[in-house]
Amino acid sequence: MEVLNKGKPGFLSFGAEEARVRVTKLPAEETDRASIILAKEILGRLLDLMKVPASVSVRESLLSGATTGRVPIALDISGEDLGILIGRRGQTLSALQYLVYLMVSHQMKAQVYLSMDVEGYRERRQEALRNLALRMAERVKATGHSVTLEPMPARERRIIHMALQDYPDVTTHSIGEGEARKVTILAQK
Numbered sequence: 001m002e003v004l005n006k007g008k009p010g011f012l013s014f015g016a017e018e019a020r021v022r023v024t025k026l027p028a029e030e031t032d033r034a035s036i037i038l039a040k041e042i043l044g045r046l047l048d049l050m051k052v053p054a055s056v057s058v059r060e061s062l063l064s065g066a067t068t069g070r071v072p073i074a075l076d077i078s079g080e081d082l083g084i085l086i087g088r089r090g091q092t093l094s095a096l097q098y099l100v101y102l103m104v105s106h107q108m109k110a111q112v113y114l115s116m117d118v119e120g121y122r123e124r125r126q127e128a129l130r131n132l133a134l135r136m137a138e139r140v141k142a143t144g145h146s147v148t149l150e151p152m153p154a155r156e157r158r159i160i161h162m163a164l165q166d167y168p169d170v171t172t173h174s175i176g177e178g179e180a181r182k183v184t185i186l187a188q189k
């Protein structure tokens with residue numbers, strides 16, 4: 001920011017002049033780079049405070065931001081015996097990701113898209129959910145009876161819906177409220 005004219009307060013608004021400044025926006029690459037460095041530092045510090053020996057690396061994500069088209073920050077955590085970071089069905093990992101998101105977004109004063117994974121857990125879980133969806137769709141197709149899956153978070157329900165969106169003779173619906181929301185796979189009529 002460059003101050004062009006400091007301005008004058010004047011007296012009862014007589015003789016007052018507005019200040020003039022020139023503001024230059026940082027290039028997106030510099031902002032992205034700063035966000036990546038900050039996210040990696042924050043996550044590393046949190047892991048240290050939790051006394052979890054692990055290393056954090058940055059990878060380029062294939063996902064794009066929903067509204068901006070920008071690539072989110074993707075952090076990979078690696079080490080030995082990191083199940084404590086994943087938690088039951090990834091709940092601890094999701095909470096940790098949310099904390100890092102809040103801290104980085106607050107410090108950058110902008111919304112920062114980020115995702116975290118521990119030793120490829122999210123990729124393995126996504127593949128397992130796709131396989132589950134296909135198996136259950138085959139069962140529904142063979143028996144004609146609907147199948148309701150266990151409650152799962154929105155991200156996982158979306159994987160089921162996407163896996164079966166083009167699958168012939170079946171359709172999917174989410175039912176329930178909040179934490180008890182489930183996917184039902186129905187025979188298409």
